[in-house]
Amino acid sequence: MTKQDFRIVGKSVKRADVIEKVTGEGKYTGDYHLPGLLHGKIKRAEIAHARITRIDVSKALAYPGVKAVLTHHDVPKVLHYGSPHPRSASCTKDQYILEDKVRFWGEGVAAVAAVSEEIADEALDLIEVDYEPLPAVYDIDAAQAPGAPQIHEVGPGGNLVIPPVHIERGDVEKGFAEADLILEGEFEGGRPVPTYMEPNVCVADWDGSNKLTFWTSTQTSFMVRGALAEVLGLPLNKVRVLVDHMGGGFGAKQDLFQHEFLCALLARKCRRPVKMEFTRRETFIAGRSRHPFRMWLKQGFRKDGTLVARDMKVIYESGAYGSHSPGVTNVGTASATSLYRCENVRLDGRAVYTNTPIAGAYRGYGVVQTYFAIDIQMDEAAEKLGIDPAEMRLRNAVREGDIAPSGHPIVGRGLEACISHGIEAFGWQAKRGADRGVAGRPSVRRGWGIGCEMHGSSAYPGIKEQGNATVKMNEDGSVTLLTGAAGLGTGAHTALAQIVAEELGVTFESVHVVHGDTDVVPWDIGAFASHTTYLVGSAARMAAAELRERVLARGAEKLQEKVENLEMVDGIITARDKPGTSLTVHEAMGPSRGIPAEHLIASGSYMPTKSYSFAAHFVEVEVDTETGIIECRTVVPVHDVGKVIHPIAAQGQIEGGIQQGIGHTLTENYVIDRTNGRSLNAGLVDYKMPLSMDMPDIRTIILEAAPDPGGPWGAKGVGEDPIIAIGPAIANAVYDAIGVRFHHYPITPEDVLNGLRARKKELQDAGI
Amino acid sequence: MKKTLLDLTVNGESRSFAVEGHRSLLDALREEGGLTGTKKGCDVGDCGACTVIVNGQPVNACLMLAIEAQGAEITTVEGLQASPDELHPLQEAFMEHGASQCGFCTPGILIMAKCLLDENPLPTDEEIRFGLSGNICRCTGYTKIFDAIRSAGKRMAQQGVEA
């Protein structure tokens, strides 16, 4: 199909779900109010590592308005996953709902249900807990030190979440022997949190048949269903998970959270519906962050810039539980086999437990960290070798046929296309030659930098994925698409409806999407890994294709024509060579042979491998050498996402990812006191994100350079890519501006000032 | 706990709710009023998701006690439309420009933008940025929100629509 042939795909149609968002009618989980609703709250530990020696809830229970209190004595003792992906090796069972042990400051130790939030809150203070403190570890070094206190009884020991991930290809020693330049460096990164605007919330309600109905703001409703059923000892058809609108997730709403179990249990105990809503503070303490990391990277280059060897050790800090650490460690480590082609790699990836809040899944999943280091060192090598940084990347970019981290050959030359296109669009050459000073602002220096990335659509091979979709045609010709994919705000349902309408040959408006009810929609693995359009989109297209055949067969019968001779466009079936011979889908669906309506329903199931999307980000920064403040002024992100289904939604993903990435690189860091494990900035004022005043001018460019045969019409993912490339691009631009290299994020004004001072001293000592 | 009867005009309609003294206007609107369009992103005045108009001024409803709003005229996102089948130009523009992704910030930002355009129908980019400095959006990077407000302002000025 050529470009012009698309009627719906590739157009920024109005998102059907957005009308409900702009009118305020859309229901988010917290908007549900049931008769007799109780409010649940969690008592959180004020100690980072301890054994509970006594817990007394009698005063709380006696408090007027309190309906139930749960402690570790009252809940099922089932060891469970934090990240409940089935069919995945990347899971660690290391959590109980409640235990007589605390592993991080802020961990829940008891839960209360009461007639109001205020009463529940007051009751928390009446719960008495005695702790026997245990020695604790608050960072990667302490956790790995010989004789360090062990946080878990399960796992390989040494505070490791999983055995180290080791990947070796080629001959690293031989590679280094052939290198003209060898660089070695250490890199690290802080603890950014996703900070979705909708705090985690759930509502649980049991009916007389002992069936649980559970509304929750989750990206993975079927995983929640599975985990709840397992822990509560119920068959899957006795747990119904519902999620309508979601106020963001960014990956982090795919854990099975402690409050979700507790909410269900409180509701069962009270025989009344219970709602549990995180405060903003709790989204920090009990939510999920990106993994803080430390990485050592050594690479060898030839004079012409060719990368010949890469040796890497990365350590991710998992916090108190494993959550997504197995996946993050595997994906992050494997990502370093690629981006820049290198035949000789030796990679070591680890995740370690510490007594800090839990790191989980977050957009960029372990890759943000490794590519930050790799792309900064690429810049250092370019400088040492006297090669332009963009040219350096072009020479090393992965391309068609190279082996991707998944083990599959790369399709197309997407990365090169992004870099080349960006060089032109950004005016790279001219800019890099320009003056770093800014007229009239003597303390300000400008700089320009580039960062690249690639990211898989789908979690294969870590998870064997499957996308499902069911499409029905009603007797009036209107279409219903049933999907389990969550709508966390990306516009995925619109993209799926576009795909169905395009393939089926009906108008976009005639497709209605039903989602978010595990009793109704086909099984879904969850919305993550940038895969919904790629994976569920393909399944939806398959289902629509089958349905189309069946509708056309009805049309053929009514028109007395051969099926092969018919086409269907915008809901009208026409005979190709007989312009007057046509009927609407409504007519085709009308009663036939005395049967009022046919059961016209088709399903598609798709098991993908993986495709990769690519991006190169070009940025301009201004650094004030007096205040140390870095301002990101302009970003030209160039992305290859294969076939674009909805341009505005794709751009929106890119721009939002850049916003978060700028934050991670410059200001965002959820800080834990390294002496006692307490949270120091669990709120929106002290945790500093880029807001309206801080956003740069973003000129998004989307290429359709390397469509992947695995996605609908070649479509690939876009959700995670933008957050990866922006970080190193900024760090490289800062170096370009002030000549100071930073190997960590966030790069704070204090760091800049210290760096400038150190550089000045260095230059003085060198007599320059 | 003792409840006070609160009389308000909400989106042009007289409403009375019995509320406890400590109840925030946000909770009163959402729970007693059933107007769940206004969102709670933080409950401590940091995010702007709860922005409503009280007597012509944008207010963080989580920071105002419901009883302080006694007798006030309040507009929430549900009151933006002139009629059920006619969207406000800001709502149209937000849809058209993709200014709403998850939509959790959207009601607050729409209300804030309405206040902005009511005062200043053709704001500069800097004025739009400044006007939204109390509203957190974590999904969009703001780019498309700025586009939408700019275009709604133009459309309203052209049509002489009262915002």
Ligand code: FES
């Ligand atoms: S909920 Fe009121 S400002 Fe955040």
Ligand code: FES
């Ligand atoms: S659209 Fe999600 S926070 Fe703004």
